[in-house]
Amino acid sequence: MKKKVAFVCVHNSCRSQMAEAWAKHLGKDVLEAYSAGTSKYPEVKPKAVQVMEEVGIDMSKHYPKLLSDIPEKIDILITMGCGVVCPYIPCDYSEDWGLEDPSGGSIEEFRKTRDIIKEKVENLIERIKNKKI
Template identity: 65%
Template sequence: MKKTVAFVCTGNSCRSQMAEGFMKYYGSELFESFSAGTHPEEEINPNAILVMKEAGIDISMQYPKLLKDIPDKLDVLITMGCNVECPYIPCRLREDWGLDDPKGKPIEEFRKTRDIIEEKVKELILKVKNNEI
């Protein structure tokens, strides 16, 4: 049975969308993945779509979602460093990745954030494969 994971940030337009895209790409056999925002933007940031496309992953069909749009009980909840208090969502594991939002910054910052998220998603997948979650 797949585990559920949700990636949550403020706007659900950059970091959490990239994380959802990487998890769907690398971990779809282990996880059902979601993303949401405490205050979702209207659309995914075009630079997030661009840098993910550079990594070979198309997130252009994803869209910002509210917290109410994801399951109310999860195996894993990852917050991105929202700088706001994320609401309580029952889960077995909760981590905060503490990533700065690249919104409004040069494309290089989006790439750096993307690369960090990719490594963290791979680490999370490894935890499941090693039965740590």
């Protein structure tokens, strides 16, 4: 059975979107991935879409979602290091990835964040497959 994982950030416009896209791309056999934010935002950051496109992942149809847009009960909650306390989200396991927000930064900062997120998603998938989560 797939684990429901939610990647949560403030605006759901960059890091959490990339994490959801990586999880769907790399972990479709073990994960049901979602992402959401705690505040409304008009669009996914164009540089986030661009750097994911560079690795063959299309996020052009992604849009920012709120916590109310994801399932009420999830298995794994991943916060991205937003410096905010999320409202209570029922889950079996949670962790914070403590990632710097590249918004407003160079394309290189977005690429670095993309690659860090990929490693973290790969590690998460490995832990799930090895029944450590």
